[in-house]
Amino acid sequence: METDVLIIGGGPAGLAAAIETATRGLDVTIVDESSSLGGQLCQQTQLIRPLPSVYQPMRGFELAKVLTEQINDFTVGTLLNHRVIGLYADGSVGLSDEEKVFPVKAKKIVVATGAAEQAVAFPKWTLPGIITIGAAQTLVNRDFVMPGKEAVIVGSSDFALDVASQLLEVGVEVKGIVEKNPAAAAREKEKTDALIGRGIPFYFNSFIKEARGNGQVEEIDIEVNGEILTVSADVVCIDGGRSPILDSFYQLGCSFGYQKELGGWIPQYNRQFKTDRENVFLAGNAAGISQQGALLLTGMIAGISICEDLQTIRSGEAEEIRDALWEELKLSEYKDVWEGRTKHIEKFSSPVLKDQFIS
Amino acid sequence: MDKTTIICRCEEISYEEVEEVIEHGGRTFDDVKRLTRCGMGPCQAKICTGLVANIIHEHTALPLSEIPLQRMRMPLSPIKLEILATNSTAFSAVKSVLDEVEIEDGKVR
Numbered sequence: 001m002e003t004d005v006l007i008i009g010g011g012p013a014g015l016a017a018a019i020e021t022a023t024r025g026l027d028v029t030i031v032d033e034s035s036s037l038g039g040q041l042c043q044q045t046q047l048i049r050p051l052p053s054v055y056q057p058m059r060g061f062e063l064a065k066v067l068t069e070q071i072n073d074f075t076v077g078t079l080l081n082h083r084v085i086g087l088y089a090d091g092s093v094g095l096s097d098e099e100k101v102f103p104v105k106a107k108k109i110v111v112a113t114g115a116a117e118q119a120v121a122f123p124k125w126t127l128p129g130i131i132t133i134g135a136a137q138t139l140v141n142r143d144f145v146m147p148g149k150e151a152v153i154v155g156s157s158d159f160a161l162d163v164a165s166q167l168l169e170v171g172v173e174v175k176g177i178v179e180k181n182p183a184a185a186a187r188e189k190e191k192t193d194a195l196i197g198r199g200i201p202f203y204f205n206s207f208i209k210e211a212r213g214n215g216q217v218e219e220i221d222i223e224v225n226g227e228i229l230t231v232s233a234d235v236v237c238i239d240g241g242r243s244p245i246l247d248s249f250y251q252l253g254c255s256f257g258y259q260k261e262l263g264g265w266i267p268q269y270n271r272q273f274k275t276d277r278e279n280v281f282l283a284g285n286a287a288g289i290s291q292q293g294a295l296l297l298t299g300m301i302a303g304i305s306i307c308e309d310l311q312t313i314r315s316g317e318a319e320e321i322r323d324a325l326w327e328e329l330k331l332s333e334y335k336d337v338w339e340g341r342t343k344h345i346e347k348f349s350s351p352v353l354k355d356q357f358i359s
Numbered sequence: 360m361d362k363t364t365i366i367c368r369c370e371e372i373s374y375e376e377v378e379e380v381i382e383h384g385g386r387t388f389d390d391v392k393r394l395t396r397c398g399m400g401p402c403q404a405k406i407c408t409g410l411v412a413n414i415i416h417e418h419t420a421l422p423l424s425e426i427p428l429q430r431m432r433m434p435l436s437p438i439k440l441e442i443l444a445t446n447s448t449a450f451s452a453v454k455s456v457l458d459e460v461e462i463e464d465g466k467v468r
Contacts, residue, residue, distance in 0.1 A: 083435070083436060084435060085433060085434040085435055085436070085438055085443075086433025086434055086435060087433065094433070096438055096442055096443075098442060099442060099445060100442060100445035101438075101442060101443055101445070116405060118409045119406050119407070119409065119410055121360065121364050121365070121366060121374070121410050122360070122361075122364060123361045123363065123364050125364070125365070126365050126368045210361070240409075243409060246428065246431065247431045247435040248435065250428070250430075250431040251431065251433060251435065256428060258423065258424035260423070260424075264409075264423065265428050352424060353427055353428060
């Protein structure tokens with residue numbers, strides 16, 4: 001199979017890259033391992049803002065629909081329920097449809113594989129009922145299943161607090177939010193205030209000492225300022241932050257750098273969102289963890305850069321659009337993330353990790 | 360952290376076992392993997408990578424930027440051999456473990 005642009009990952013960034021490239025006449029193929037496009041947006045009922053100027057603020061699943069509808073008007077091949085398993089020696093990407101493996105030869109590749117949630121380990125954290133915060137949201141919003149009756153949330157990022165509210169809405173009792181630092185990690189203070197207003201206890205300078213239960217979690221010990229507090233809970237939601245998913249980049253032979261503000265190890269890339277591998281671009285959380293609006297912008301930049309390379313847009317025009325998108329990106333993400341990204345791009349020619357495959 | 364805490368849930372590797380590798384000089388995820396099977400289960404290190412890096416960081420004071428990524432091999436997620444081989448005329452062209460070996464002057468580089 002052959003295509004102009006192969007996009008690995010059909011989440012917000014992948015879809016944004018698909019829109020930019022498909023609307024400029026390129027033959028685009030999106031591959032995603034799940035059964036629908038939109039990625040994590042599909043189960044996000046919270047309002048997503050800020051969004052790039054071409055979109056009104058809307059809920060995550062609505063955004064997924066809006067993005068998907070835009071590519072439906074063009075010839076975009078979508079390979080759902082397909083996963084990337086590796087790379088062929090001739091540079092084509094090996095995909096599997098769970099029946100066979102076949103190569104796809106693309107002129108340009110966009111890796112938009114997103115991010116994975118990180119674990120927080122404590123004694124007996126492997127008990128059933130202890131799940132990630134993202135899993136809790138998927139159960140409630142996508143599968144319409146209550147993950148439990150009494151929940152404890154470990155971590156207090158904006159996303160964790162969004163999900164805490166969503167759990168409350170469906171009748172889960174949130175018994176407390178455990179945060180290791182002296183203040184909530186959420187940047188939007190009103191989220192913390194809203195939960196405090198609803199009587200949800202926040203335990204700061206605290207961590208989970210131990211979970212207990214017979215066959216599934218029944219109670220947990222929280223260490224609060226040196227004292228042990230035992231709380232009964234049948235679901236514990238862990239918010240350990242997220243880190244970029246790098247497997248595809250590694251297979252493609254990309255170089256990596258470490259940037260704490262962007263989620264740790266990430267591929268090296270330049271202002272075009274192009275990696276140091278010929279024809280390999282990237283977008284979204286895989287290029288550094290940021291907010292949804294920023295993820296769309298990174299996809300748009302990667303898309304424009306590909307159009308420029310394949311000459312479906314004039315170079316000067318591409319540069320103009322890209323500058324404008326970068327300006328908007330600066331306004332769309334938190335200052336420290338933006339500074340991390342700027343620093344990361346400066347290091348493009350001096351990566352920390354390179355030639356990983358042969359070592 | 361409690362020494363019995365599981366770090367790799369697929370292979371049931373405890374904190375203590377990871378610690379032991381570090382005491383023996385292990386400084387990367389792959390060091391821990393080779394000595395304990397940490398990260399070699401069905402999830403293929405998708406859960407424990409960050410946990411192990413943090414333990415190495417805590418024990419050695421190495422910054423996280425000096426604890427390299429683990430090697431990520433094809434296939435990127437578990438797949439049945441049957442599927443890998445079906446209709447595949449170019450099967451051997453998929454980057455395999457053997458492709459990683461580079462010969463230089465008749466010797467493995």
